[in-house]
Amino acid sequence: MPATPGLLELVDQCEYMARAYAEAGAPLPRRRPDGFPAIVASIIGQQVSAHAGAAILRRVEAGLGTVSAEAVLARTDDDLRAFGLSRPKVKYIRGVAEAVTAGELDFDALHHAPDDEVLETLTRLKGIGQWTAEIYLMFALGRPDVMPSGDLALAESAARLMGLDARPKPKELAVIAERWRPWRSTAALMLWYYYRFTGGPGAPEV
Numbered sequence: 001m002p003a004t005p006g007l008l009e010l011v012d013q014c015e016y017m018a019r020a021y022a023e024a025g026a027p028l029p030r031r032r033p034d035g036f037p038a039i040v041a042s043i044i045g046q047q048v049s050a051h052a053g054a055a056i057l058r059r060v061e062a063g064l065g066t067v068s069a070e071a072v073l074a075r076t077d078d079d080l081r082a083f084g085l086s087r088p089k090v091k092y093i094r095g096v097a098e099a100v101t102a103g104e105l106d107f108d109a110l111h112h113a114p115d116d117e118v119l120e121t122l123t124r125l126k127g128i129g130q131w132t133a134e135i136y137l138m139f140a141l142g143r144p145d146v147m148p149s150g151d152l153a154l155a156e157s158a159a160r161l162m163g164l165d166a167r168p169k170p171k172e173l174a175v176i177a178e179r180w181r182p183w184r185s186t187a188a189l190m191l192w193y194y195y196r197f198t199g200g201p202g203a204p205e206v
Contacts, residue, residue: 004029005144006183010190014179016161020190024197027189031142035107036100037067038140039122042132043092044085056084069097092127099125115143138185147177147184154188157195 010017045053063083064071080090099105122133134148149170180187
């Protein structure tokens with residue numbers, strides 16, 4: 001079994017995780033570089049398919065050379081839009097870049113902050129909602145107990161896996177996910193993986 005943190009415990013303790021693993025196999029551990037590039041990647045990934053988001057991110061990386069706050073602020077809005085970014089996402093990414101250069105956002109400090117504080121800090125920035133902040137917690141900071149309960153692919157996967165009549169709403173998925181503490185991040189990876197296995201489009205690559 002791959003060394004995804006907590007996977008063995010989840011499979012042993014939860015019949016649904018055991019079923020997902022038996023049918024789809026195991027997702028590999030996944031991390032992104034943290035800091036400004038990770039936030040940019042998360043913003044780009046908002047409300048687009050994984051394939052489309054990855055393509056836009058490659059264009060941004062190629063166009064900027066180095067994905068940094070300084071590189072973003074050195075470009076015009078038209079430059080950034082030419083990489084495939086929408087007007088709102090240009091505004092959001094520029095806002096994060098300005099917060100970094102003004103010293104209002106310290107990515108190093110987030111490493112040592114508890115999950116709730118990281119979420120509060122990030123969601124104060126325009127364009128960074130709960131989902132984006134949770135994705136940062138999971139993939140950039142490697143926090144083990146995060147469940148992005150507003151993610152539609154996770155909700156659909158849970159419905160398929162558990163035989164639910166309807167896709168659970170965010171609050172309902174959060175309640176369901178309580179059984180997967182303290183490894184909710186791995187449970188989310190397993191659900192995304194199962195979603196892709198069962199033919200769901202647009203889930204993150206896991």
